[in-house]
Amino acid sequence: MGTVLNDPYEILGVAPTASAEDIQKAYRKLAKKLHPDLNPGNAEAEEKFKEIASAYGLVGDAEKRKRFDSGEIDATGAERPPQHYYKDYAFSEQDHPYADNSGFADFMDSEDAFGELLRRSARAQANRRGHDLEFRLPIEFIESIAGANKRLTLPDGSTLDVAIPPGLTEGQVLRLRGKGAPGSGKGDFGDALIEVEIKPDRLFTRQGDDIYLELPVTLTEAVLGARIKVPTPTGAVTMAVPKGTNTGTTLRLRGKGAPRHAGGYGDQLVKLKVVLPKEPDPELEAFVSNWEGGKTYNPREEVTP
Amino acid sequence: MKISREEFLSLSGMEGETLNAWIEDEWLIPSGSTVELSFSEIDIARARLIRELRVDFGVNDEAVGVILNLVDQLYGMRRTLRELRQEVWTTTEQG
Numbered sequence: 001m002g003t004v005l006n007d008p009y010e011i012l013g014v015a016p017t018a019s020a021e022d023i024q025k026a027y028r029k030l031a032k033k034l035h036p037d038l039n040p041g042n043a044e045a046e047e048k049f050k051e052i053a054s055a056y057g058l059v060g061d062a063e064k065r066k067r068f069d070s071g072e073i074d075a076t077g078a079e080r081p082p083q084h085y086y087k088d089y090a091f092s093e094q095d096h097p098y099a100d101n102s103g104f105a106d107f108m109d110s111e112d113a114f115g116e117l118l119r120r121s122a123r124a125q126a127n128r129r130g131h132d133l134e135f136r137l138p139i140e141f142i143e144s145i146a147g148a149n150k151r152l153t154l155p156d157g158s159t160l161d162v163a164i165p166p167g168l169t170e171g172q173v174l175r176l177r178g179k180g181a182p183g184s185g186k187g188d189f190g191d192a193l194i195e196v197e198i199k200p201d202r203l204f205t206r207q208g209d210d211i212y213l214e215l216p217v218t219l220t221e222a223v224l225g226a227r228i229k230v231p232t233p234t235g236a237v238t239m240a241v242p243k244g245t246n247t248g249t250t251l252r253l254r255g256k257g258a259p260r261h262a263g264g265y266g267d268q269l270v271k272l273k274v275v276l277p278k279e280p281d282p283e284l285e286a287f288v289s290n291w292e293g294g295k296t297y298n299p300r301e302e303v304t305p
Numbered sequence: 306m307k308i309s310r311e312e313f314l315s316l317s318g319m320e321g322e323t324l325n326a327w328i329e330d331e332w333l334i335p336s337g338s339t340v341e342l343s344f345s346e347i348d349i350a351r352a353r354l355i356r357e358l359r360v361d362f363g364v365n366d367e368a369v370g371v372i373l374n375l376v377d378q379l380y381g382m383r384r385t386l387r388e389l390r391q392e393v394w395t396t397t398e399q400g
Contacts, residue, residue, distance in 0.1 A: 032362050037354045037376065040383060086354040089347035090380040091387075096347050097334040103378035104385065121385070121392040155307075 008055035008068070008075055016069070020062065027056040040087040095184070130181035130190035137162060137194050141201035144168045145211070145233035145258050152194070162194055167209075167259035170198045204233060209266025210257045216275040217241055219284075232256045232268050239270065247274045308344040310335075317352045327355065332373060 009016045012026045030052045032038075039045040058075060059065040067073045090098060101108075108118045137152055147166035151159050160179055173195050180190025205212045215230060225243035229236045232253065239253060250271045257266025277284070288294055298304075313335075314321060327333045328342075332355055337343035351373075358364040358372060 028362055031357075035357070035362075038372075040380065084346065084350055086347070086350040086376075087380070089350050090377070091383055096345075097336070098347070098351065098373075098377050098380075099384070100374075100377040100381040101385065103382050117389065117392060118385070121388045124392060124395075125388050 006051070006055075006075065008059045011051050011055040012059070020060075023056070023060055027052060027060060031056075037086045037090075040091060125184070127185035128183055128187045130183040130187060132190045132193050133180045134193045134195065135160075136197055138197045138199055139164060139168075141198055141204055141206070142233045144170075144196070144198045145204075145206075160192060164196065167261075168196055168198075170196070172196050203231060206258060209260050211266065211268045212271065213268060214271045214273055216273050217245065219274060219276060222246065222272070222274045230268075230270055241272065245272055245274075247272065308346075308349070310342045310344070313342075313344040313348065313352075316349055317356075319352065319356075327352070330370060332369065 009018070012023060012030065014023055014026045018026070031049065034045045034049040034052065036042075036046040036049055039049075054075070057064070058068055058073075064073070068075075089096065104118070107115060108122070109115065135152055135154070137150060139148065139150060143150070143164055145166060147168075148164045150162045150164055152162055153159050160176065162174065162176065164174075173193050176192040176194065178189040179192035182189055203213055211233065213231070215228075217226070217228065220226075221228060221241055222245045223243070225245070226241050227238055228241055230239045230253065234256070237253065237256065239251060241251070248271065250269050253268040253270060255265045256268035259265055308316065310324075313319075314324060317324075324333070328335065333344075333348055333352060335342040335344045335348055354376075355369060355373070358369055359366070364372065
């Protein structure tokens with residue numbers, strides 16, 4: 001829409017020298033004709049109303065008009081955020097206290113085919129299915145892998161039990177049949193749609209069906225090999241660290257990843273990181289200073305300029 | 306969404322006395338008990354329409370009631386027209 005570039009005076013149909021009263025008069029005249037709530041179904045009127053409303057928002061305000069006339073601000077500043085009109089609610093399918101069918105009640109009572117059609121439609125409306133309700137549910141990473149039973153508290157204070165299936169992915173939507181808004185008459189309940197949001201985990205990340213974990217090991221475990229306990233989302237397992245393991249070595253725990261859609265499980269990939277003791281150790285220092293091998297190998301061969 | 310009287314006043318920028326008068330005239334029909342009124346989005350949008358009619362259009366209070374009545378009948382007919390369209394489609398498809 002090129003509306004922002006247009007001259008607000010031109011839009012309102014007044015001269016740039018017009019008095020404040022004339023501008024208000026011109027706006028009121030146009031607004032009465034074009035107000036969206038008084039012209040439902042007329043998209044063109046709504047577009048035009050937006051134009052005149054932003055034009056009036058600019059030059060209908062003495063302060064803003066002064067700044068606009070001096071070139072300090074342009075018409076862009078007058079753009080209004082989109083807002084909901086009365087018509088958006090009054091014409092929605094939801095029942096509301098202002099609904100009024102008296103304007104055609106006489107047609108409804110007539111004995112002809114049209115009256116019959118109206119009555120049938122009213123009966124269909126009377127047994128309408130309820131609306132779907134949408135909710136967001138944050139869960140822990142571990143719950144997304146292993147599954148969980150969660151309880152959601154709704155805005156009205158009631159609760160909803162949600163079974164999280166194992167292996168759920170971010171943004172997945174769960175549909176709980178019949179847990180939405182009540183229908184009217186004999187209409188069914190709508191569904192509850194629950195969008196699941198997985199909180200980031202301190203330890204684990206997920207790529208596809210595989211789970212990644214970085215795991216620190218001691219120097220001794222790395223050099224000599226060891227059997228160590230490794231956390232997985234479904235509980236700790238024992239893993240063999242081979243002799244001579246290095247930082248960056250990645251080990252695969254088969255079947256310890258997320259459940260696959262097609263059945264089976266992904267893997268957990270454990271990336272090891274050799275970590276020295278927190279406090280300097282005199283014995284280790286003494287050993288390393290006497291260790292000839294440590295002075296001859298070059299781990300930076302490939303990064304040396 | 307349920308909106309309390311206090312929230313409604315701050316959202317709509319209305320005075321409490323004006324609100325009482327509008328409810329008295331049934332321009333607004335909040336739900337809930339007389340002790341604790343409960344408003345929804347449609348009430349906010351309707352209050353805005355009423356304010357625009359009175360302030361921007363210079364409509365007097367007598368005419369506001371007339372306009373609201375006609376507007377509500379218009380929307381009642383539009384809703385029914387949409388339902389009828391649905392009904393006609395269903396009938397045609399089954400026909």
